[in-house]
Every structure is written in C-alpha cells, then in structure tokens.
Amino acid sequence: MTSYKPVSKPRVAIIGGGIIGMSIGWRLAQQGAEVEIFERAKAGQAASRAAAGMLAAGVEAEPGEQSLLPLCLESQARWPGFAQELEALTGIPVGLRTEGTLVVASTRDEVELLRSNYEFQRKLGLDLSWLTGAAAKEREPFLNPRTAAGIFSPKDGQVDNRLASAALRVAMEKTGARLYEGVEVTGLDVQGGRVRGVVLGDRVVPADQVVIAAGAWSKLIPGQASPPPVRPVKGQMMSLTMDPANPLLTHVVWAPKCYLVPRIDGTLIIGATTEEKGFDAQMTAGGVLALLDAAWRALPGVEELPIKEMWTGHRPGCRDDAPILGMAPGLDGLVLATGHHRNGILLAPITADAISSLVLTGRTDPHIAPFGADRFNAARAA
Numbered sequence: 001m002t003s004y005k006p007v008s009k010p011r012v013a014i015i016g017g018g019i020i021g022m023s024i025g026w027r028l029a030q031q032g033a034e035v036e037i038f039e040r041a042k043a044g045q046a047a048s049r050a051a052a053g054m055l056a057a058g059v060e061a062e063p064g065e066q067s068l069l070p071l072c073l074e075s076q077a078r079w080p081g082f083a084q085e086l087e088a089l090t091g092i093p094v095g096l097r098t099e100g101t102l103v104v105a106s107t108r109d110e111v112e113l114l115r116s117n118y119e120f121q122r123k124l125g126l127d128l129s130w131l132t133g134a135a136a137k138e139r140e141p142f143l144n145p146r147t148a149a150g151i152f153s154p155k156d157g158q159v160d161n162r163l164a165s166a167a168l169r170v171a172m173e174k175t176g177a178r179l180y181e182g183v184e185v186t187g188l189d190v191q192g193g194r195v196r197g198v199v200l201g202d203r204v205v206p207a208d209q210v211v212i213a214a215g216a217w218s219k220l221i222p223g224q225a226s227p228p229p230v231r232p233v234k235g236q237m238m239s240l241t242m243d244p245a246n247p248l249l250t251h252v253v254w255a256p257k258c259y260l261v262p263r264i265d266g267t268l269i270i271g272a273t274t275e276e277k278g279f280d281a282q283m284t285a286g287g288v289l290a291l292l293d294a295a296w297r298a299l300p301g302v303e304e305l306p307i308k309e310m311w312t313g314h315r316p317g318c319r320d321d322a323p324i325l326g327m328a329p330g331l332d333g334l335v336l337a338t339g340h341h342r343n344g345i346l347l348a349p350i351t352a353d354a355i356s357s358l359v360l361t362g363r364t365d366p367h368i369a370p371f372g373a374d375r376f377n378a379a380r381a382a
C-alpha cells in the first residue's frame with residue numbers, strides 16, 4: 001500500500017520586484033507555488049523602468065559574447081507568446097513591436113565599423129541584411145540624408161518595458177503571487193547550511209526556497225555565502241514626443257553613440273550612456289549633450305520635438321556581461337536570477353521559465369546551464 005503524502009505547495013520568497021522577480025513569481029504561481037515577492041520600493045521602478053525595451057538579440061551581439069547569443073535568441077523567440085499570454089490575462093497591451101531594427105552609419109569610419117560588425121554577426125548565423133544608404137532611407141525617410149549604409153535585422157524588435165511591468169504585476173495578483181512593496185529584505189535566514197527564509201528587520205518569513213532577483217543590488221543582500229559579482233552600470237536616457245499619427249521613426253534605430261526607440265504612443269526614447277559611477281543617479285549636462293548630439297546626427301528632425309522625460313537607471317552588470325542563473329554556491333535553497341546587464345527585458349521570458357523549473361524540479365534547463373555562478377569560481381581556479 002502506498003503511504004499517503006500530503007501535497008504541499010512549495011513556498012518561495014523572491015527578493016526584488018523588477019521584471020525578473022515578477023516574471024519568475026508569475027510563472028511559479030501559475031505552477032502552484034506559494035509565492036511572496038519582497039520589493040523594498042515600488043515594483044518595476046528600477047532598471048526595469050529605465051530600460052528601452054529593445055529585444056535586440058541580433059544587433060547587440062558583440063565579439064566575446066557568443067555564448068550569450070543562444071540564450072538571447074531563445075528568449076527573443078519566446079517574447080511573442082509571453083506578451084500574448086500577459087495581454088490575454090491582464091488586458092494590458094505591452095507594446096510589442098516587430099517592425100525590425102536598423103543600424104545606420106554615415107562617415108567612412110562608421111561604415112567600415114558597421115561592415116565589420118555585420119560580417120561578425122552574419123558568421124554567427126544571424127538573419128541580417130546589408131542596406132545601401134538609399135535603402136535605409138527608404139525604410140526610414142527622416143534619417144539624415146548623409147546616411148551611407150545600414151543593417152536591417154528583421155527579428156530584433158521592442159516591447160514597452162513599463163507596460164510589461166504593469167501587466168506582470170496584475171498577472172501575479174491574478175495567479176495568486178503576493179507582492180509586498182516598501183518591504184526590504186535585510187538578510188537570509190540560514191540554518192545548517194540551508195536558507196530557510198528571508199529576514200525583514202526583526203521578522204523572519206519562512207520559505208522552502210529563496211530567489212535573489214534584486215538587480216544591481218543582488219550582491220548586497222546580507223547572509224550570502226558567495227555574493228554574485230554584480231555591479232551597477234549607470235545609463236542616462238531621455239525621451240521626446242513625436243506625433244503618433246506621423247512619427248519620425250517606426251523602427252528601432254541604432255546610430256553611432258546612441259539608439260532611438262519609437263513607441264506606439266509617439267514617445268521617442270534616446271539611449272543610453274554606459275557609465276561606471278556606482279549607484280550615482282544624476283543626469284548630467286554631458287550625458288544629455290551626448291545623447292542629443294548623437295540622435296540629431298542620425299535623425300535631424302529631433303530638434304523640433306518637445307522633451308518628455310529624462311532618467312537614469314542601473315544595469316545589473318556582471319564581469320562577462322552575462323546573467324547569473326542557477327543555484328547559489330555555498331548554500332542550499334538559494335537561487336540566483338540576476339546580472340542581466342543590458343538584456344534583462346529581452347531575457348525575462350527564458351529566465352522566468354528556467355528559474356521556475358529549477359525551483360520546482362531541481363533540474364537545470366540546458367539553456368541556462370552555462371550561466372551558473374560557479375563559472376566565476378572555475379575562472380579563479382584556472
């Protein structure tokens with residue numbers, strides 16, 4: 001006779017209510033886990049709000065980051081389904097746009113660099129095509145008339161990351177995950193080499209598993225045996241207002257020293273600086289000047305557009321620019337989902353699927369196997 005085993009829901013605590021923590025929380029709750037997410041400020045308001053929302057697996061593929069490409073491509077392929085599921089559940093449109101992305105160049109130097117990137121990215125098997133200046137301007141007529149060449153990447157699109165965060169929040173509520181805002185996790189409850197819960201000041205909240213999804217702050221959660229090597233990488237951004245009925249751009253455009261991201265509502269995002277300034281959150285005159293100058297060189301019509309907003313954010317950067325996904329070294333019951341750096345919006349669907357599966361089954365999805373925290377220990381030993 002088989003003995004009776006009560007079916008108990010695994011209790012999971014998630015630290016951080018950004019797009020990563022919320023996506024994981026949603027997926028876990030859908031599969032029956034009892035999920036509590038602790039966010040010390042407001043959910044979705046840190047890097048997940050600051051981002052441009054580009055789903056740029058192709059044009060952001062850089063030399064040295066080849067091992068990241070399969071993860072990025074897989075997550076990009078999951079975005080349409082992820083967006084559709086979110087929209088159907090919540091009624092919130094998340095602004096997924098699939099017109100594709102252009103990369104443009106004007107001077108001889110810029111064209112040579114573009115050509116070399118194009119050849120590198122084509123060798124990786126990416127679906128990209130080379131455009132003459134005229135062909136680039138046919139797709140985007142308001143580009144600088146001096147535009148001399150371009151790359152078209154049909155699969156690189158964008159999502160409105162702020163709407164996606166708003167939708168995830170509702171999706172979590174609807175599936176039963178509980179979000180606590182204004183609640184800082186001050187430590188981990190560790191007993192006998194295992195994490196048994198999270199510490200909130202003078203309170204302990206028990207959990208079977210704890211997920212650290214605290215973005216650029218992940219290294220700072222006290223109580224970890226081996227804190228992940230994640231640092232803040234500051235980005236300054238701004239947005240302008242276009243006429244949505246007659247926008248200056250419809251594709252995402254990468255130009256030398258900036259990218260331009262047109263939203264459906266007419267917002268034109270211009271990004272971004274990349275700065276090693278810790279958690280400094282100031283906009284600077286130099287940052288704004290650099291963004292506007294680069295945007296104006298690519299798309300002169302920006303000079304007529306009203307300024308809408310300016311902001312900064314902190315990418316959770318890692319030494320090798322890849323995320324850290326898997327069991328935390330040195331402590332049982334602790335999972336890391338952090339270090340998404342420039343690609344956290346792109347990587348949300350695969351992170352959510354793979355980390356929820358790891359938490360519930362203990363199995364590591366092959367897609368995330370190369371991204372465990374142990375790769376840093378291996379690098380030290382070598």
Ligand code: FAD
Nearest residue numbers: 016018020040047048052054185215235313343344345346
């Ligand atoms: P966050 O959104 O930063 O969330 C972490 C949360 O943890 C925060 O809300 C914080 O308050 C909370 N927290 C921290 N410590 C604690 C604690 N002790 N207790 C409780 N809560 C805590 N990615 C793309 O894919 N495409 C892009 O186009 C893109 N553009 C970007 C542009 C800029 C300028 C920046 C800054 C980033 C961009 N990114 C982009 C990267 C992307 O924004 C990040 O990788 C992603 O948002 C990381 O999500 P997250 O949930 O890990 O972190």
Ligand code: GLY
Nearest residue numbers: 235271272342343
């Ligand atoms: N992925 C764009 C950025 O991080 O600025």
